[in-house]
Amino acid sequence: MKYYMAPMEGLTGYVYRNAYHKFFSPMDRYFAPFIANKKMSSRERNDILPDHNQGLCLIPQILTNRSADFLAVAKELKNYGYDIINLNVGCPSGTVVAKGRGAGLLEDPETLDRFLYEIFAAYDGRISVKTRIGMEDEDEWQEILAVYEKYPLEELIIHPRVRRDFYKGKPRLDAFSYAVKESGHRLCYNGDICSAEDLQNVTEDFPKLDCVMFGRGLLSNPFLTEMCQAVGNAEKQAGNAVRDHMQENKERLYAFHQEILQNYMQIMSGDRNTLFRMKELWFYLGASFTNSDKYLKKIKKAERIALYQSVVDALFREQELLIE
Ligand SMILES: Cc1cc2nc3c(=O)[nH]c(=O)nc-3n(C[C@H](O)[C@H](O)[C@H](O)COP(=O)(O)O)c2cc1C
Structure with missing residues (x-):
């Protein structure tokens, strides 16, 4: 199972992720909180500078609905050595959505399609997507997923909530299940993994799943991945080691x-x-x-x-x- 650290604006920047990497079980990938400016601010640049992220696999994330802006930032990121860029199609914030960015991109699948077409046509690196499953209703998901299936995404990270949910309610596992059945992409599950038991439930529901992303649960309990490593491990040694010490x-x-x-x-x-x-x-x-x-x-x-x-x-x- 691959473990990813979720991008969390104001929380999982380079100070946090480096400290985490030093003291806790390292993640396979760390996702940087979104870059929203077509000319990166110094805070955004500092967060992704290779010197500030040595020895860890960092995937920068862009939040935009304009292909020219995406390409400008992606080019700069490529110059820093980043070959994989993650696109944010999930941010539920009112100001972001009002501009058609983040989860706002889900409002109209044709617009999403056109945007993806433009960035895939012009960008020569790899693009992954972190998405919600709709704006208002999970019925939207089928059409949205069909758009993603048209493009060679490096991977598709799904937080199975709609924008209207913000971070409340339970993840909509039926929508994730639909993606597991229908998608040809490498999938990563994200949402509400706060204990080893939560992860166990997800892996029982989706036995072929090999990648999960941790957000709030990890911030609350940085030992979480060490405890999760015990899942599926006959002796559950790792979990006991955490508790015994x-x-x-x-x-x-x-x-x-x-x-x-x-x-x-x-x-x-x-x-x-x-x-x-x-x-x-x-x-x-x-x-x-x-x-x-x-x-x-x-x-x-x-x-x-x-x-x-x-x-x-x-x-x-x-x-x-x-x-x-
Ligand atoms: C304070 C806060 C900041 C976040 N910032 C970002 C962000 O910059 N980019 C992004 O894709 N998601 C962001 N998210 C969403 C998380 O990455 C993650 O998808 C969400 O918290 C669900 O996962 P969890 O239940 O494990 O926390 C943020 C969430 C919170 C609560």
Whole structure:
């Protein structure tokens, strides 16, 4: 089974992914959060610079509905050595969709078709797609998938929700099942894998599936892939190893946290910006600790790194990891 790290704007940038790669079980591929500007911003460029992503397989992602813009960014990415580009056809945000980008591309399959035609005709590298299954209703999926089938996608990553779902409700597994039956593409499943059991359920439903992408579940529990590696492994050693070494795990998680904090402090000006990023992370990571609420409230309020650090230290010292 191949494991991918989901692109998550503001969360899984190069600081996070490098720290993850250093302290936890490495991913087969890391997907960079989307690049939305036809002339990359310095933040977007810094995120994909090869110097900032050494030793890991990074796939940059583009968010656009204009072929000229896609091609301009893809060309620049190629100059940095990236031969595979991922296209974002899933972002549900109102401003993105209103411009016909992200999930907005799903509104009209003919427009999607024309866009794919133009980029495949002109780009000489490989293109993969990360998609939702429709805007409003999963009935849209059949026609959308038929469009994808016309192009030689490097792979098709499916988050089986419609735009209207945002991140709520359950993934629509019937739509994923339809793709498994009908698609000739290499498929990757994405959505709500938060435990080894979730992955086991997905692999039971789709025994031939050989690729999954982890997002929120991994941010909440960075040990998740190590626990998942135990699935299908007769002795379930990996899972036991994670559970049997709680103290070491805490130390590892702390070191991981410190690495992220120090690296944000180095590249960001002022406590505020660093703390903004760390607070976003704690929105997910808080789920890994017992009784985390009161610490999370203080973390949210902290305006200085020294105070933030003392709350985090207390949380690690006074509470236990909640890893199932
Ligand atoms: C805060 C946030 C930021 C995200 N940013 C991106 C992004 O830049 N590109 C993208 O394709 N998907 C993005 N996603 C979607 C995730 O990659 C993933 O598809 C989604 O969270 C479902 O997977 P999960 O249930 O494992 O989290 C984002 C999701 C969240 C919650």
